[in-house]
Amino acid sequence: xxxxxxxxxxxxxxxxxxxxxxxxxxxxxxxxxxxxxxxxxxxxxxxxxxxxxxxxxxxxxxxxxxxxxxxxxxxxxxxxxxxxxxxxxxxxxxxxxxxxxxxxxxxxxxxxxxxxxxxxxxxxxxxxxxxxxxxxxxxxxxxxxxxxxxxxxxxxxxxxxxxxxxxxxxxxxxxxxxxxxxxxxxxxxxxx
Amino acid sequence: xxxxxxxxxxxxxxxxxxxxxxxxxxxxxxxxxxxxxxxxxxxxxxxxxxxxxxxxxxxxxxxxxxxxxxxxxxxxxxxxxxxxxxxxxxxxxxxxxxxxxxxxxxxxxxxxxxxxxxxxxxxxxxxxxxxxxxxxxxxxxxxxxxxxxxxxxxxxxxxxxxxxxxxxxxxxxxxxxxxxxxxxxxxxxxxxxxxxxxxxxxxxxxxxxxxxxxxx
Numbered sequence: 001x002x003x004x005x006x007x008x009x010x011x012x013x014x015x016x017x018x019x020x021x022x023x024x025x026x027x028x029x030x031x032x033x034x035x036x037x038x039x040x041x042x043x044x045x046x047x048x049x050x051x052x053x054x055x056x057x058x059x060x061x062x063x064x065x066x067x068x069x070x071x072x073x074x075x076x077x078x079x080x081x082x083x084x085x086x087x088x089x090x091x092x093x094x095x096x097x098x099x100x101x102x103x104x105x106x107x108x109x110x111x112x113x114x115x116x117x118x119x120x121x122x123x124x125x126x127x128x129x130x131x132x133x134x135x136x137x138x139x140x141x142x143x144x145x146x147x148x149x150x151x152x153x154x155x156x157x158x159x160x161x162x163x164x165x166x167x168x169x170x171x172x173x174x175x176x177x178x179x180x181x182x183x184x185x186x187x188x189x190x191x192x
Numbered sequence: 193x194x195x196x197x198x199x200x201x202x203x204x205x206x207x208x209x210x211x212x213x214x215x216x217x218x219x220x221x222x223x224x225x226x227x228x229x230x231x232x233x234x235x236x237x238x239x240x241x242x243x244x245x246x247x248x249x250x251x252x253x254x255x256x257x258x259x260x261x262x263x264x265x266x267x268x269x270x271x272x273x274x275x276x277x278x279x280x281x282x283x284x285x286x287x288x289x290x291x292x293x294x295x296x297x298x299x300x301x302x303x304x305x306x307x308x309x310x311x312x313x314x315x316x317x318x319x320x321x322x323x324x325x326x327x328x329x330x331x332x333x334x335x336x337x338x339x340x341x342x343x344x345x346x347x348x349x350x351x352x353x354x355x356x357x358x359x360x361x362x363x364x365x366x367x368x369x370x371x372x373x374x375x376x377x378x379x380x381x382x383x384x385x386x387x388x389x390x391x392x393x394x395x396x397x398x399x400x401x402x403x404x405x406x407x408x
Contacts, residue, residue: 020370022224026303029216069279072297073271080264112301112324117293164385168216172378179371 004133011137014188015111017032018145019179024113027074028149028173032125037152046136048108050118051082053135056118075118083109092190113142148178200322205328211304212335213384218304222336223373225295229352232340234288236333238277238296240326243305245273247313248324254314266309267300274299304332342376343367 017023024045031041055078064071086103092096098105108114115136121131152174159168196204209215211361212222221239222328225231245271250257257265278296281289288321289296298307306329349357366372 022220022370022373023298025223029219063365069275072275072278076267076271076300077264079354080267106229110301110303110306112298115301116294116298119297123294164389165382167385169378169381169385172374172381176371176374176378179374180366183369185372 004087004129007130008133008137010188011134012141014144014185015139016139016182023116024142028171031144032149032153035147035150038146038189042146045142046139048114049135049139052114052118053131056121057131075115077149079114082110112149198323202323202327206331210331210335211328217307218302221295225292226336226339226343227368228344229340231291236293236336239332240329241277242273242299243329244325246270247321250309250313251318251321252382266306269298270305285358345370389399
C-alpha cells in the first residue's frame with residue numbers, strides 16, 4: 001500500500017509531468033489563462049488518464065505480448081478512440097459539462113501526457129493498481145501545475161511587465177521558476 | 193490559399209515560420225531532450241525522418257484517404273514512421289536511444305508533424321510536400337540546436353562533449369535540469385522579440401527619414 005501511495009506522490013509532485021517531464025505543454029500554454037478553465041481541463045485530463053491507464057494495462061497484458069512492435073500504433077489508436085467515446089458519453093449524459101469543456105476535450109488526444117503515461121507505465125512494468133495510482137497522481141500533478149500557472153498569470157496581468165516580455169516568453173520564464181520550485185521536492189527521492 | 197514558389201515552401205519553415213520559435217509547436221521534445229547537443233541532434237534527426245516520411249506518404253495517398261477519417265489516418269502513418277525510427281535508433285545508437293527514452297515514441301503526438309500533414313501535405317503534390325517537410329524539419333533541428341548548445345555550454349561547460357569553458361568554469365547544473373529548458377527557451381524568445389522590435393523600429397525610422405528627405 002505504501003508503495004502505491006508513493007507512486008502517486010512521486011508522479012504528482014516529485015516527477016511532475018508538466019514541470020519535470022515537459023509533457024502536456026500545449027494545454028499548459030493554451031488554457032492556463034484562467035484558473036477556472038485550467039481546473040476544468042485538469043479534471044478532464046485526470047479522467048482520460050485513468051481510462052488510458054486501464055486500457056494500456058489491458059493492451060500490455062493481453063495483446064502486445066504477441067506483437068510488441070505495434071506498441072506506439074495501438075496506444076495512439078486506443079487513445080484517439082477513447083477520447084472520442086468519452087466525448088460522446090459526456091455529450092449524452094451531461095450537455096452542460098460538454099459545453100464547458102468545449103474544444104479542450106478533443107485536443108486531449110494530441111496531449112503528450114496521455115501517450116507519455118501509457119509508455120512510462122509500460123517501461124516501468126506497472127501492474128493494474130500501480131498504473132491506476134500512477135495515472136491519478138499524474139493527473140493531479142497536471143492539474144496542480146495548470147492551476148498554479150493560471151493563478152500566477154492572472155496576477156501577472158496586473159503587474160507592470162515590460163512590453164517586450166509579455167506573451168510566451170514571460171510564460172516560459174514563470175514556468176522555469178515553478179519548475180525550479182518543484183525541484184525542491186526531489187529531496188523526497190523518486191519512485192522509478 | 194495563396195500560391196507559393198518551391199523556394200518559399202522550403203525556406204519558410206526554416207526561419208520565418210519556425211515551428212518551435214514562432215509557431216510554438218512541438219514544445220515538449222524541444223524542452224525535454226535538449227540538455228546536450230548530441231541529444232538535440234538525435235531528436236532533430238528522428239523528427240526530420242518522421243516528418244519527411246509521413247509528408248511523402250500523405251501527399252502520395254491523399255486521393256485515397258477519405259475526408260472523414262483523415263486525421264486518424266495521418267496519425268497512423270506518423271505512428272508507423274515513429275516505430276521505424278524507434279527501432280532503427282535502438283539498433284544503431286543504443287546509448288542515444290536510452291537518453292531520449294520515451295520521447296522517441298512521443299514524436300507521434302508532436303503537433304508540428306500533424307499540423308504539416310493537415311495544412312500542407314494533404315493538399316499539395318508530393319515534391320512540394322517533401323520540400324515543405326524538409327524545411328520544417330530543418331527549422332525544428334535549428335531550434336533544438338539553439339536550445340541544446342546554450343544548455344550544454346552553460347550546464348556542462350562543453351559542446352558535443354568537448355570541454356570549452358576551461359577547468360575553472362563552475363557548471364550551472366540547473367541548465368541541464370528541467371527548469372533550464374524553460375528558462376533557455378524563455379530567454380531565446382525574449383531575444384528574438386527584442387531583435388524583431390528593433391528591426392521594425394529601424395524600418396519605421398528609415399521610412400520616416402525617406403519621407404522627410406522627399407519633403408525637403
